[in-house]
Amino acid sequence: MRRIRLVVAYDGTNYHGWQYQPNAVTIEEVLNKALTELLREPIAVIGASRTDAGVHARGNVAVFDTENRMAADKICLAVNQRLPEDIRVQSSGEVAPDWHPRKQRCVKTYEYKILNRRIEVPDKRLYTYHCYYDLDLEKMRRAASFIVGEHDFKSFCSAKTQVTDTVRTVYSLNVERDQEDVITIRITGSGFLYNMVRIIAGTLLWAGTGLIRPEEVAEILAAEDRRKAGPTAPAKGLTLIRMFYPDEMQEQAEKP
Incomplete structure (x- = not known):
């Protein structure tokens, strides 16, 4: 086998x-x-x-x-x-016969894409969330800075989750806009809770539209209450980009 x-x-x-x-x-x-x-x-x-x-x-x-x-x-x-x-x-x-994709140390990267313009573009409709409000990129970046690091992400987890440990580490969270008015939220972490990335995206949208101050993200984290965070952004904007297994790279480096 x-x-x-x-x-x-x-x-x-x-x-x-x-x-x-x-x-x-x-x-x-x-x-x-x-x-x-x-x-x-x-x-x-x-x-x-x-x-x-x-x-x-x-x-x-x-x-x-x-x-x-x-x-x-x-x-x-x-x-x-x-x-x-x-x-x-x-x-x-x-x-190896005992290698299991959910039991290895893994670094995951996701992207959430937002089409930020007045009128939707048809060929982007399946892969971006359309937001016609003007988004302040600097406010979104400031809000994102509070997410990076090890935190209890209970506020950013769907109430449906069955896990008891809601502490996760986010290694990086970047927000960029391209020339086609697509804002990309790129997040890399040690693991993600159910709907965590989409809730983070929804919260950054709040910050970008001015519904919350960027500094309020720290308060949302501290509250450990899903009701304090933003909405769960639609699924179509989310893509799992990469899964990286660092232990394999270390094992290869250690081979003579």
Whole structure:
């Protein structure tokens, strides 16, 4: 038995998230079906990040076990021939039999995109949240500075979460605008709570429109109360960019 790791990119528009659901089409379900047909054995992938309905990804990670002897690095090419055009496996490779994508130390990067102009642009409608209010970029950056570091992010976590430990570390949080009026919120951290990035985006939108002072973000964190933070921004603006496993890089560096 071999364990294969995949790096998966997808447009989440037409899917009800990553995780299998009995009455809805999900990324996990489509991958399982394509891999099962390709390898001619039942395949069940384990995903690192169970993204919500409508959320996109460029670098989600998944593993599965197989008896098939197909070259690991060729599986991505072969399975892509069986996948719809809005899902593509970017790479595939063999890992240790006990390697689990949710049990490794991981650094995740997400981007949330906001189209900030008076009139929406049709070709950006699926991948950005349209905000027609003028957003003050400097206020958003100032608000973002209070997020960076290790904090209890209970205020930025959906009430639906079942985790008891809500302390997380945000390594960086940048806010930039391009020439097409798209504001990108790029956040990198040790892990994220349910809806945490989208709630942070909603709170930064509050700061950008002047509904709160940037300094109030510190008060929101201290309150540990979801009702104090901004709204959960729509899913379509969110993309999982990358999942990085630093322990693997250290192990490779230590090899003679």
